Amino acid sequence: MASSSSTDRLSIASNAQGWNPQQVNTPPQYLGRKTLPIKRNDAEPLTREDLQYDLLYYIFADRTPAFVDPLAPGRPTVNFCDLYVNALYNSSKCSKVLKDKMVETPAFAIEFAKIALLTNVGRINTTMAFFPEMKTALRSYHPVPSLQKTDGNLQDAPRIKNCLKAALLPSEFKVPPPTSPTDVLEKVRAGQIPPTSVVNLIFVLGNSNHAQSLAHTHFDAPLEFLDLFLPINLSSASRARAFLWLMFYYLQGPDKPNPFDDDYSRAHPGKVPRLDHLNREQMHQENVDPPEEIDWGRKMSAHRTKFLRDLVDEMEMEKRKKKEPVPAAPPASPPLTTEQLSVIRRQRLQRPGPSGPASSAQNSRGSSHSHDYPATRAVQDPRAQLSRMGPRPYYNENPTQERSMLEQAWHLAQTTDPLQESDEEADEHVRVDYGRRLRVLSRLRGKSPTPEPIQESQPAQPPPTPVSMPVPGANDPTGNSHQSQFRVQLNQDGGDQSSGRLQQVHFWQ
Template sequence: MEYSAGQHARVSPPISPQYIGRKTLPIKRSDAEPLTREDLQYDLLYYIFADRTTAFVDHLAPGKPLVNFCDLYVNALYNSSKCSKVLKDKMVETPAFAIEFAKISLLTNVGRINTTMAFFPEMKTALRTYHPVPSLQKTDGNLQDAPRIKNCLKASRLPFEFKVPPPSSPAEILEKVRSGQIPPTSVVNLIFVLSNSNHTLTIAQKHFDPPVDFTDLFLPINISSASRANVFLWLMFHYLQGPDKPNPWDDDYSRANPGKVPRMRTLTREEQQQENVDPPDEVEWGKRMSATRSKFLKELVDEMEMEKRRKKNPAPLPPPTASTSSLPLSAQDLAAFRRARPHRNPASTSDGSRGSSHSHDLQASTNPMPDLALRPQPFVTFQPDEDPNQDRSMLQHAWHVVTTTDPLDDSDQEANEHVRTDYNRRMRVLARLRGKEPTPEPEQATIMLYPPPPPPPSGGGEDGSTGRLQQVRSWQ
């Protein structure tokens, strides 16, 4: 004999545990397939969260006020230790998103949403499937994925439940209530306990008429969404506030039969089809997001295939460019190069300068040098913007030597004024450092230094220098 939900038989047949075990609670859908309102039982969620009856003590709110179920559940999620700061900020900024997140969390709480589901199309892991949820993604918030939601739910506890494990059975919860502990546990933990398969038979026998049990409230069955929401809220009050208090969701049947849930109205097939209807805009949005997911997966697969091909067939390295500077020189080339070295010519002093650096001119060779990249170039005597009458610093002179001196030239010719100035500066530095620790005691020696060069004509005045070499008899 079949029993419709809401019809109460005089003699209740025994409930078979095998019947309860055969129920498929989680939603099963392929990747990129939208979750419809019928899958979610959207009307049921609407009636649950739209009820404004303030009957629950919110232990987490200041002053522990009485609140409705929507505020109680959203606040429990918000105060979870696993609720990220980004998620909290979004819940505060957009209350509509907070309610959407609470609805999808409630479905996860009862086991309707499987932990293999994700709700953002860019999800790459193969362990989860993407599903757009048009009815619960009307805001721009991220519903995340089921494992993160489950972690947030598991961490939603009352302050005293962090030291003592929360109750794990309906009997333990009622025992705490009768001892005066209100609420006995968090609303999230209560739903976990009631939807636990180990307690399904106990809950069904105590509160429901067969063949309905607690998990049937969230399945697409021929019972009205409003009456199922009423029964759900009745159970929440019964366990959170106590079975001995007047239940705001009582009806005549539940008052006449203590412990039994209110009657639930059965629907005809036509009436059932009028509930949880997807509007056209949600259907279109679901199709668009499914197409987005398919495109993302195609691009991801193409990228992975290209990466595999690149690893199997790496692109050949470009051949090295031939450079004349790297070509080996033969003995004849080196000999011709040495014969073609520039020779020094005395610098002209017709311009009245203080002795500029020697210029380098290439001398024609009887054996012409082959056309190589190492052909020496003429050096400049000073930089174009340099004043030849001004002393160079040590750094400027070092740069001048590097850029204007041919290292292949002989250096046995007499140095010019700049070179003598540089020698003087170097020796004065050494003289200052010589007497300091850990320098050993110097031997008696005579060091000859070049005298400082005479001042330029534009400087005016004489410094009285004799121009002779000076003897240094002390290191101080």
């Protein structure tokens, strides 16, 4: 690459016979080695001028069978396109998906080979990627309309570079490949054809350590090897022919007739064929982007912008979720102190009945009358206050449907206050539940739940007479007013005269 200053250019050109310093105009942005890669912003398409598309076209469209392919069966003589594509295909870093796509779509294989050649010479930097869904911030996305005519994925520059580094001859995996033009020519003179892979040869020729020696041997100063791939005022066809001439010179040997020679290269051994110079108008006629490629590049740039916008929105939403505090659980009611519990118990013992203090005797725990809580109970007892806020049903209950024993137990656990009197639960469900429990107890008491204790024999005693027990408020034999009474009869079970069981309870008017 032309890296010398303009003063050096003039001094060198003055010593060259017939050289006009205005013949080759290397753009100023490419005068330094670090500016060789293409520089574009994210989502900005790579144009045909960036890629020097016409140069790539003439290189891969040449059908001259001049190169021995050591990786093909029978080592046939092939053109450069087949040689380079086959080298990429046989790389140990070429994935199976990429290989299948190259075989299935030959046009994609050539497109991939063109972008790989630009990576091979350093025009495509390893910070570039060619698919819009790329998320890493270390690379930038670029659509390549002229090389993405098929539906294949051009990968990204780091993967392409790895594929190129592994594109070696089978013998070069054991012995290091040559690293300089001199080493390559020594292998050729020793009879090794080809001396290295075409990919490694391009790496060697593009190495800045050998730029000056190559320029002095094969080019007229101040032109260098990498200048062939830059947008300079040399025709694309003549630059492609010079590149193919160099490939044959180092891969097949300098002593063999080069099929890419012209009159100038034959008259000047070791020099590349003549490079045709272009004026400004002729340069503008090369590497022209068609309208459809311009539209496709804009479409992919808009697609990339939308993808980045959605990605940023998603990241912002995740950040907000992380910053938002987790909603705290509602504070639990503080436990009642010993003094509060004592006050509640005293209120239960001292609360008046429906008729006032005079009716406290009738409102005992055995009475069927319901108890009324004082007005201060709801304030002093927080748990009782929560129980009066309404039931918390576990399911959508039909009030007309009868509850099972399990449902009734769950209902009581969810809706009642353990500090309330049980006599307050006087609805129909409670009465049904009590009846069920009595029936279960009756069935259980008809059996012996535990073995009866063995007692010593005692004299037979007359069966006990039924005992009538008055119930408060019922009619007794003395003439007092009673509403009902019940009688408990204790009978002996079987022949055991010493054990008794509550056999039945009779209710009547």
